[in-house]
Amino acid sequence: MTKRWLASFWLLALLLPWQAQALIIEITGGSEAALPIAIVPFGSEGFSAPEDISAVIQNDLSRSGRFSPLPESDLISSPHEKSEINFKDWRLLRSEGLLVGKVSSVDGETYQVQFQLFDVYKGQQLVGKRYQVPASGLRRLAHQISDQVYQALTGEIGVFSTRLAFVSVRDNSDGSKRYTLQVSDSDGANPRTVLQSKQPILSPNWASDGERLAYVSFENGKAEVFVQEMRSGRRNSVAAFKGLNSAPAWSPDGKKLALTLSKAGNPEIYVLELASGKLSRVTHNSQAIDTEAVWMPNSRELLFTSDRGGRPQIYKVSADGGRAKRVTFEGRYNASPDISSDGRTLAMVHGLNGQFYIAVQDLDSGAVLVLTETGRDESPSFAPNGRMILYATEKNSHGELAAVSVDGRIHQRLGESDRDVREPAWSPIRK
Amino acid sequence: MIDNILAGSYSLLLHAVLLGLFIIGMDSSSKPHFVAPKKVDIVQATVMDEAQVLEEMMHLQELEDKKLQEEKERQTKVDEKLEETQKELARKEREFLDQQERAKIEQQQRDVKTQQEQDKIKQLEQQRKLEDDKRIKAEQARKVEEDRTKKAEQARKLEEDRKQKAEQDRLLAEELKQKADKKRREAEEKQRIAEADRKVEEQRQRDAERKAQQAEEDEKKRLAKLEQDRKKAEALKKKKEAERQMQDSLAEEFAKEAQEREATRVAGIVDIVVLQIKQKVKRNWNRSGATKSGLEVTLHVKLMPGGDVKQVSVIRSSGNAIFDRSAETAVYKAAPLPQPKDPKAAAELRDFQFVFKPE
Numbered sequence: 001m002t003k004r005w006l007a008s009f010w011l012l013a014l015l016l017p018w019q020a021q022a023l024i025i026e027i028t029g030g031s032e033a034a035l036p037i038a039i040v041p042f043g044s045e046g047f048s049a050p051e052d053i054s055a056v057i058q059n060d061l062s063r064s065g066r067f068s069p070l071p072e073s074d075l076i077s078s079p080h081e082k083s084e085i086n087f088k089d090w091r092l093l094r095s096e097g098l099l100v101g102k103v104s105s106v107d108g109e110t111y112q113v114q115f116q117l118f119d120v121y122k123g124q125q126l127v128g129k130r131y132q133v134p135a136s137g138l139r140r141l142a143h144q145i146s147d148q149v150y151q152a153l154t155g156e157i158g159v160f161s162t163r164l165a166f167v168s169v170r171d172n173s174d175g176s177k178r179y180t181l182q183v184s185d186s187d188g189a190n191p192r193t194v195l196q197s198k199q200p201i202l203s204p205n206w207a208s209d210g211e212r213l214a215y216v217s218f219e220n221g222k223a224e225v226f227v228q229e230m231r232s233g234r235r236n237s238v239a240a241f242k243g244l245n246s247a248p249a250w251s252p253d254g255k256k257l258a259l260t261l262s263k264a265g266n267p268e269i270y271v272l273e274l275a276s277g278k279l280s281r282v283t284h285n286s287q288a289i290d291t292e293a294v295w296m297p298n299s300r301e302l303l304f305t306s307d308r309g310g311r312p313q314i315y316k317v318s319a320d321g322g323r324a325k326r327v328t329f330e331g332r333y334n335a336s337p338d339i340s341s342d343g344r345t346l347a348m349v350h351g352l353n354g355q356f357y358i359a360v361q362d363l364d365s366g367a368v369l370v371l372t373e374t375g376r377d378e379s380p381s382f383a384p385n386g387r388m389i390l391y392a393t394e395k396n397s398h399g400e401l402a403a404v405s406v407d408g409r410i411h412q413r414l415g416e417s418d419r420d421v422r423e424p425a426w427s428p429i430r431k
Numbered sequence: 432m433i434d435n436i437l438a439g440s441y442s443l444l445l446h447a448v449l450l451g452l453f454i455i456g457m458d459s460s461s462k463p464h465f466v467a468p469k470k471v472d473i474v475q476a477t478v479m480d481e482a483q484v485l486e487e488m489m490h491l492q493e494l495e496d497k498k499l500q501e502e503k504e505r506q507t508k509v510d511e512k513l514e515e516t517q518k519e520l521a522r523k524e525r526e527f528l529d530q531q532e533r534a535k536i537e538q539q540q541r542d543v544k545t546q547q548e549q550d551k552i553k554q555l556e557q558q559r560k561l562e563d564d565k566r567i568k569a570e571q572a573r574k575v576e577e578d579r580t581k582k583a584e585q586a587r588k589l590e591e592d593r594k595q596k597a598e599q600d601r602l603l604a605e606e607l608k609q610k611a612d613k614k615r616r617e618a619e620e621k622q623r624i625a626e627a628d629r630k631v632e633e634q635r636q637r638d639a640e641r642k643a644q645q646a647e648e649d650e651k652k653r654l655a656k657l658e659q660d661r662k663k664a665e666a667l668k669k670k671k672e673a674e675r676q677m678q679d680s681l682a683e684e685f686a687k688e689a690q691e692r693e694a695t696r697v698a699g700i701v702d703i704v705v706l707q708i709k710q711k712v713k714r715n716w717n718r719s720g721a722t723k724s725g726l727e728v729t730l731h732v733k734l735m736p737g738g739d740v741k742q743v744s745v746i747r748s749s750g751n752a753i754f755d756r757s758a759e760t761a762v763y764k765a766a767p768l769p770q771p772k773d774p775k776a777a778a779e780l781r782d783f784q785f786v787f788k789p790e
Contacts, residue, residue, distance in 0.1 A: 023701075023705075023779065023780070023782075023783035023784065024783065024784045024785075024786055025705055025708060025709055025712075025783060025784070025785050025786070026709075026785075026786045026788070027709060027712050027713055027716060027758075027761070027785055027786065027787045027788075028713075028787075028788055028789065028790060029713055029716075029789070030713060030716035030717065030718040030757075030761070030787070030789060031716065031717050031718070031719070032717070032718060032719040033717055033719055034719060035717055035719055036717075066719065091763070091764075094764065096717070096760055096764075119756065119760070121759070121760050121763035121764060122759070122760075122763070153753070154719075154753060155751065155752065155753040
């Protein structure tokens with residue numbers, strides 16, 4: 001029935017006059033340049049907002065490499081809502097998107113923020129919303145608006161409102177060091193210290209709820225694994241076995257941790273069930289170091305680094321144990337795996353001529369693409385949308401954070417450069 | 432020798448019987464176990480006597496019960512009797528042996544006599560055979576001679592018969608030959624006459640055929656001439672027709688050519704302008720929003736005179752809204768699209784489709 005209806009529909013379509021003419025012009029190629037977008041500074045009705053929301057958005061979009069916001073000097077007018085927009089004028093500027101909005105104070109502490117994104121050529125609104133937030137929430141709201149603009153124009157999920165965890169090291173005047181575990185906005189700004197210690201802190205890893213961090217702390221004189229809740233700051237040691245307790249990695253459901261323990265004498269991968277404390281051993285290779293486990297999105301398998309083949313390479317193993325299968329074959333050194341949320345792209349540290357780069361491997365084809373050029377790169381961590389990879393690099397013997405797109409075309413430097421930072425971890429999308 | 436053994440056996444037997452009697456005599460209560468042999472007649476005769484003795488013995492035994500006092504006397508009598516019987520048996524044995532010896536000697540004498548007679552008979556027989564042989568050989572010689580004479584006679588007769596037969600055959604063959612010659616001569620004559628007849632007939636036929644052929648050829652010539660005339664007329668007609676048609680089609684051709692020239696001219700203009708449109712739209716197409724490969728969208732575009740976009744609509748979506756929008760935006764951004772001055776070419780570029788695909 002439906003088929004017959006469709007057939008007659010097509011027959012009818014064929015008889016339409018424009019179809020009869022059938023002049024077809026084929027367009028191939030096209031550029032993949034950053035999309036031009038006009039971001040008009042949000043109106044603020046005669047008061048100075050504590051946060052320049054449009055500036056945060058402009059910075060977010062610009063930093064992503066996917067957009068090229070028009071310089072403010074090119075803007076021909078300053079509309080704040082649709083009635084004030086003459087689309088013809090904006091078309092002359094060749095900008096495809098137009099973002100307008102305004103902030104108004106409800107009382108001294110609460111602000112109302114609204115924004116609208118338009119398709120300049122069609123003269124249509126693509127997305128528009130209104131919020132009420134406290135002053136302290138304005139910056140976070142700006143990141144959320146960035147996410148919505150990003151999604152409306154690229155079709156992908158924005159990750160501007162996610163956070164980064166990393167370890168910062170400072171030298172004290174007495175020669176000792178101060179280690180802090182910090183959490184910042186996705187642009188590296190607004191860092192907050194969640195833990196500090198005179199002993200090293202390593203390997204922070206976010207649970208999928210974005211509310212818990214697991215990490216390694218040497219505060220008790222040896223490597224122990226802790227879990228800390230972000231809101232309450234409550235923390236407790238979950239693995240303090242004899243020997244090494246390191247490299248925690250949350251399972252996708254947030255109920256288990258994959259760990260590297262040497263309680264049996266040699267570093268092996270284990271899985272710890274947090275609620276029951278049940279520990280199960282995954283690898284059994286007493287001749288080699290197995291470490292840096294990460295869960296595949298299917299929750300059934302783990303990727304980890306092992307030198308069982310003589311040199312560090314990445315292997316895959318069932319979370320229940322069993323035989324490990326080698327995954328990386330390109331080059332003599334591949335370590336520190338992370339996996340994209342779709343499970344198709346592996347990020348890793350790739351050794352080449354004594355230097356270490358961030359590289360990705362397509363797990364279907366096995367093709368490897370080296371993304372960075374600095375040569376002293378480590379700890380890759382995927383953005384939750386899989387477009388960018390956060391990593392630590394070294395500049396002037398200082399560790400700093402950087403990000404690179406999975407196609408290697410967009411490079412970013414994050415945060416201020418006076419800190420010595422390392423071991424970054426990109427948070428999941430906050431729910 | 433065999434006789435000796437036989438004689439020995441008999442004597443043994445006799446002794447055994449005597450012993451048996453002795454035992455019976457000693458123990459009269461027991462039953463006799465031996466049964467007298469039945470095979471030898473001579474012994475049977477002896478046993479008959481023995482039986483009598485036995486009977487007497489038994490009788491004596493019976494008496495013994497009654498007259499115990501006579502026992503000893505009677506025993507002696509029995510002994511005497513036994514001895515007597517034994518003597519008698521020995522005597523008889525001797526007689527038997529003598530008799531056998533005599534028979535043997537007699538037999539030998541008989542054998543010698545018989546041998547002598549047989550030798551004599553053999554001699555006589557040989558003599559008779561020699562005489563017979565001589566006689567048979569003479570007879571055979573006679574018979575051979577007789578056969579030879581007979582065979583010669585037969586051969587002679589056969590030769591005579593053969594000669595006679597040959598003569599007869601020769602006469603018969605001669606007669607047949609004469610007959611055949613005659614027949615052949617007659618047949619030859621017949622054939623000669625028939626040949627003459629045939630020749631005459633053939634000549635007649637040939638003449639007839641020649642006449643018919645001549646007539647046919649004449650007819651053909653006549654028809655050919657008629658055909659030729661007709662063809663000539665037709666060709667002439669055709670030529671005239673062709674000339675007329677040529678004039679018609681030339682006019683038509685001219686019109687067509689003019690039309691085609693015009694179409695080509697318009698198409699050429701359209702081609703150039705399409706190329707310009709392509710390049711301008713492509714320059715304005717930013718598909719960075721949608722990076723997934725394999726996407727393709729078809730748009731329907733209507734232009735206003737001058738090339739401004741009147742309407743853009745998605746006919747076949749790529750399934751990706753961002754990609755579809757990037758194509759639409761490219762068309763809008765490229766406006767006004769290049770338009771030809773020629774009105775005919777411009778008319779063809781008011782309404783068309785775009786297919787957007789990355790590769």
